[in-house]
Amino acid sequence: MRLELRGLTKRFGTLVANDRIDLVVEPGEVHCLLGENGAGKSTLMNILYGLLQPDEGQILLDGKPWTCASPRAAIAAGIGMVHQHFMLVPVFTVAENLILGREPRTRFGLLDHAAARRRVLELSQRHGLPVDPDATVADLSVGEQQRVEILKALAHEVEVLILDEPTAVLTPQETDELIEVLRAIAASGTSIIFISHKLGEVTRIADRITVIRRGAVVATVDPATPEGELAELMVGRSVELVVAKSPARPSGPVLAVDGVTVVDAAGSVVVDDVSFQVEAGEIVGIAGVVGNGQSELITALLGLRTPVRGSITVRGAELVGRSPREHLDAGIGYVPEDRSHDGVIGSFSVAENLILDLVDGAEFSRHGVLSPNAVRRNASRRIEEFDIRTGSAADPVGALSGGNQQKVVLAREMSRPLELLVAGQPTRGLDVGSIEFVHERIVRERDRGAAVLIVSAELDEIYALSDRILVMYGGRIVGSAGPDTPRDRLGLMMAGVRPPQEAR
Numbered sequence: 441m442r443l444e445l446r447g448l449t450k451r452f453g454t455l456v457a458n459d460r461i462d463l464v465v466e467p468g469e470v471h472c473l474l475g476e477n478g479a480g481k482s483t484l485m486n487i488l489y490g491l492l493q494p495d496e497g498q499i500l501l502d503g504k505p506w507t508c509a510s511p512r513a514a515i516a517a518g519i520g521m522v523h524q525h526f527m528l529v530p531v532f533t534v535a536e537n538l539i540l541g542r543e544p545r546t547r548f549g550l551l552d553h554a555a556a557r558r559r560v561l562e563l564s565q566r567h568g569l570p571v572d573p574d575a576t577v578a579d580l581s582v583g584e585q586q587r588v589e590i591l592k593a594l595a596h597e598v599e600v601l602i603l604d605e606p607t608a609v610l611t612p613q614e615t616d617e618l619i620e621v622l623r624a625i626a627a628s629g630t631s632i633i634f635i636s637h638k639l640g641e642v643t644r645i646a647d648r649i650t651v652i653r654r655g656a657v658v659a660t661v662d663p664a665t666p667e668g669e670l671a672e673l674m675v676g677r678s679v680e681l682v683v684a685k686s687p688a689r690p691s692g693p694v695l696a697v698d699g700v701t702v703v704d705a706a707g708s709v710v711v712d713d714v715s716f717q718v719e720a721g722e723i724v725g726i727a728g729v730v731g732n733g734q735s736e737l738i739t740a741l742l743g744l745r746t747p748v749r750g751s752i753t754v755r756g757a758e759l760v761g762r763s764p765r766e767h768l769d770a771g772i773g774y775v776p777e778d779r780s781h782d783g784v785i786g787s788f789s790v791a792e793n794l795i796l797d798l799v800d801g802a803e804f805s806r807h808g809v810l811s812p813n814a815v816r817r818n819a820s821r822r823i824e825e826f827d828i829r830t831g832s833a834a835d836p837v838g839a840l841s842g843g844n845q846q847k848v849v850l851a852r853e854m855s856r857p858l859e860l861l862v863a864g865q866p867t868r869g870l871d872v873g874s875i876e877f878v879h880e881r882i883v884r885e886r887d888r889g890a891a892v893l894i895v896s897a898e899l900d901e902i903y904a905l906s907d908r909i910l911v912m913y914g915g916r917i918v919g920s921a922g923p924d925t926p927r928d929r930l931g932l933m934m935a936g937v938r939p940p941q942e943a944r
């Protein structure tokens with residue numbers, strides 16, 4: 441099916457989120473949308489999927505004008521979408537999620553679980569996307585949940601498949617697998633619209649790339665375009681893809697982790713006797729394939745879960761057994777991996793989210809009463825400083841684009857004096873311009889004398905920031921490496937293989 445958008449415009453109040461967008465997607469084409477945070481990519485796709493109505497413009501399917509009234513109408517017309525934020529029901533199984541809203545029923549009107557399971561298995565085999573139909577969605581990794589989302593879209597006869605930042609939550613290996621799967625789907629004639637901030641994968645998967653800036657199309661280019669040029673098209677200025685940073689000058693331990701062991705709800709050891717230190721003035725990066733205990737380690741450092749053994753001190757003060765509040769009071773700043781769960785409250789305003797963990801601080805309240813003026817002043821300062829794109833400070837955070845929500849978290853956590861900054865996937869979902877900015881801010885925290893601990897699944901990010909790299913595998917720190925360790929060597933360590941020259 442040939443999809444054409446003509447002059448699509450969408451406004452939210454005075455904000456023009458989509459500004460006379462023209463776009464053609466040919467049958468079987470992988471068409472990538474690139475654009476900075478808040479450029480209007482998700483909005484455009486939500487229009488195409490019937491979740492939003494355009495203010496002006498036209499959609500044409502195979503040359504015929506078409507109005508998309510609802511997702512149901514989109515699906516009926518052959519358009520499927522995998523959203524930026526997953527829309528699965530966590531307590532249901534994979535099979536149940538797949539048939540939600542269109543349940544096959546038995547003769548007696550009961551949900552036909554057997555038919556649903558068969559359908560899952562058939563689809564998952566046809567497209568090379570393995571999942572267990574009986575697994576509860578809440579128990580799946582994000583990569584697996586995404587497979588379910590994709591299968592759910594493919595369960596209908598799709599001719600256009602939209603994926604909004606599908607790789608933001610994937611490991612590099614999962615990304616490679618996904619790209620293969622999508623290539624195969626495109627080869628069968630289905631068009632794919634693929635949104636991503638990662639220039640490397642966009643140039644690998646795309647047939648054509650359309651760049652959107654501040655709501656308008658700036659160019660449609662072919663994938664041979666150099667990454668630097670794409671970055672410049674996106675943000676309208678040249679971008680440093682690598683941060684400039686001077687050698688670290690560590691000046692004494694801030695964080696000391698000693699023999700920390702964490703078990704999960706099922707009683708398995710997920711962090712296994714981990715010990716390390718981070719000094720003031722250095723950035724330590726924890727590299728590792730997602731799911732090797734990094735998340736559990738971070739949450740233990742923040743007091744969100746209690747280790748069964750070991751000690752965690754910041755500037756000598758023991759934190760094990762203390763509340764998360766006491767951890768923050770010890771001078772820890774925290775950028776969580778999953779901002780929508782742990783970082784922001786979607787229905788609260790931008791201004792409120794910017795002071796979430798500071799509400800009882802003297803700066804914003806008097807005798808326990810919040811001062812609206814102080815809150816507003818703080819918000820306008822942070823919005824300007826972090827270039828948060830929002831209509832107003834009073835907008836709910838949930839209405840911001842994904843990348844701008846992340847900036848709200850960073851702005852809040854970096855706006856008080858920190859002894860230690862702990863950040864999980866700090867630039868997940870951010871555009872290249874924002875990544876440059878966040879990396880600069882993290883380096884600035886270091887140079888101000890904070891100890892910084894970064895966990896990232898992006899090797900590029902580990903290399904860009906770390907003064908020292910620790911590798912985590914199977915819940916243990918399996919090695920440490922300097923910032924100029926070759927990638928393949930680090931890759932082996934991440935896979936649990938000890939480099940031969942280090943064998944004892």
Ligand SMILES: Nc1ncnc2c1ncn2[C@@H]1O[C@H](COP(=O)(O)OP(=O)(O)OP(=O)(O)O)[C@@H](O)[C@H]1O
Pocket residue numbers: 452455457475476477478479480481482483484524829830831839840841842843844869
């Ligand atoms: N429901 C809404 N109400 C008000 N403003 C909105 C709403 N939805 C989106 N916006 C605004 O429209 C603009 C475009 O947002 P959109 O989510 O489309 O960006 P995006 O390109 O997908 O960004 P990202 O890369 O961060 O996901 C943003 O400024 C956003 O704040």
Ligand SMILES: [Mg+2]
Pocket residue numbers: 481482483524604841842
């Ligand atoms: Mg988006």
